[in-house]
Structures are given as structure tokens and as C-alpha cells.
Amino acid sequence: MTKSLTMAEIAEVLGGRLSGDGSVTVLRLAHPADIRGSDDLVLAMDPALMPLLANSPVRAVIVAADSDVPPSIKASIAVGRSRVALSKLTALFEEVVEVPAGIHPTAIIEKGAVIASDARIGAFSYIGAEAQVGAGTVIHPQVYVGPKVTIGAGGLLYSGVRIGARVQIGKRVIIHFNASIGADGFSFVTPQMSSVEAAKANGEVGVSTNNELLRIASLGAVMIGDDVEIG
Known part of the structure; x- marks a missing residue:
């Protein structure tokens, strides 16, 4: 079942710095090269991936601390240790076989x-x-x-x-x-x-x-x- 979470809820779990609209809702995690829609939460902790966000419908991203976020992004969460954030994020969105x-x-x-x-x-x-x-x-x-x-x-x-x-x-x-x-x-x-x-x-x-x-x-x-x- 698809899980719907707000950026504010995710920021609380990650302990990251939320910027923008915390009410933005996301449905899935995505690599910047695999963006499918505006409900994706894009993992752009590597600054080199930022150019892939250009002209995309994405509204929400996870970024490294002190990253520059494109103005088209409605909500972003800055994290310190990216792999620790990835561990918490994948646990949030994992689809468990019951x-x-x-x-x-x-x-x-x-x-x-x-x-x-x-x-x-x-x-x-x-x-x-x-x-x-x-x-x-x-x-x-x-x-x-x-x-x-x-x-x-x-x-x-x-x-x-x-x-x-x-x-x-x-x-x-x-x-x-x-x-x-x-x-x-x-x-x-x-x-x-x-x-x-x-x-x-x-x-x-x-x-x-x-x-x-x-x-x-x-x-x-x-x-x-x-x-x-x-x-």
C-alpha cells in the first residue's frame, strides 16, 4: 500500500532542517534520474545531482546541509549524514510483506x-x-x-x-x-x-x-x- 507522508512528518523523523511548505505530501522515494511525478520525494544529497531537478515536476527534496535548492522546490529537508538519513527514509517507505x-x-x-x-x-x-x-x-x-x-x-x-x-x-x-x-x-x-x-x-x-x-x-x-x- 502506498504511504503518504508530509514533509513536516519526515523532517521530524530525520531530525533535519525543513525549509518551505511542510504540508507538501509525498508518496515515494526517487533518485533524481527516476522522477515520475510531483508526489516523489527526491534524494539529492549529492550536489552533483541537482542539475537533474531542472524542468522536473518535483516539489520536495532531501539535500545535504548547505545545499542550494532550486526556487521551484516547494519543500526541502537538509540532513547531515546522508546514509543515516537514507536508513531512516527507507524504513519509512519500505513496503513490508505481511x-x-x-x-x-x-x-x-x-x-x-x-x-x-x-x-x-x-x-x-x-x-x-x-x-x-x-x-x-x-x-x-x-x-x-x-x-x-x-x-x-x-x-x-x-x-x-x-x-x-x-x-x-x-x-x-x-x-x-x-x-x-x-x-x-x-x-x-x-x-x-x-x-x-x-x-x-x-x-x-x-x-x-x-x-x-x-x-x-x-x-x-x-x-x-x-x-x-x-x-
Whole structure:
């Protein structure tokens, strides 16, 4: 859904200096080379982009401190650190893909799993036995969460994510499409010294024989801290 904001509202969020008419309303962020209409909020923090505003219908711009703004602009906001402003602006205008409140009827929740009352579990997702899903966490459709996994508050798991058993995930962690966390970190060993081991140990290079491979399983689990983004 398109978000409509006034320049006064945006200036308050940015903590920038508003000049002109604060009631001017904008609907989208735009690069000066991608202006589509008078409802665009143009990001012109680089003074070299100012010439692109000439003869455009744009009424509102974000500029660097002490920039000269064309007289045709009805409202401008001057900011100090442009990338900090960009972080706040993109958060304002981001179009979030919503997952309906609650647990979708097609989701599978195994025995002993604990789901926070305000968590959201999308269609065809699987939550393993004794897993814990924290407050406000959003799990999109078709996600696998293994047994005894812990997901902290405010998490966001996109479709296709696979979380192996016993993985511990902190607060506000974002995991993007199809990421796999907690797969078995296996390795192999041979009963007798292999040709590779012999070469490393004493420099011997010879004809190798077929050796039985013994698998070494990984008994640990992954721990992810707070405020991590993966994918």
C-alpha cells in the first residue's frame, strides 16, 4: 500500500532542517534520474545531482546541509549524514510483506513447542518439538524450524529458511530466503593413514589404496546473537 507522508512528518523523523511548505505530501522515494511525478520525494544529497531537478515536476527534496535548492522546490529537508538519513527514509517507505496474525491452519506445530501469543506463523511452516518462537517474531510460509530451536523476540524468517535442531537465535534476527542454518558439519577419517595425511606428515607421495571412510558427526549447534541479518 502506498504511504503518504508530509514533509513536516519526515523532517521530524530525520531530525533535519525543513525549509518551505511542510504540508507538501509525498508518496515515494526517487533518485533524481527516476522522477515520475510531483508526489516523489527526491534524494539529492549529492550536489552533483541537482542539475537533474531542472524542468522536473518535483516539489520536495532531501539535500545535504548547505545545499542550494532550486526556487521551484516547494519543500526541502537538509540532513547531515546522508546514509543515516537514507536508513531512516527507507524504513519509512519500505513496503513490508505481511504475514497474517496468528498461526496459519496449515502450519504444523509439534508437541511442546512454545509460540509467543503475538508471533505469526505462515502457511505450511513447520515448528519442531520443544522449539520456542519469541514475541513478535514473523515466520513466512514454508519455513522449517527444527526441534529445540530457540528464536528470540522480533525475528523475521523468510520463505524457504531451514533451521536445524537446537540452533539458538537471538533477538531481532532476519534470515532471508532459502538460508540453511545448523546443517551437520560432518567430516571423515580413515582407519589407516590416508595418502593425504601421509603427504602432510612426511612428504610421502604414493599410490593410494581404497580406504574405508568413517564419518565424524557434528554434535554441536549454531548460536546466533542479537541483531544479525543473514542471506
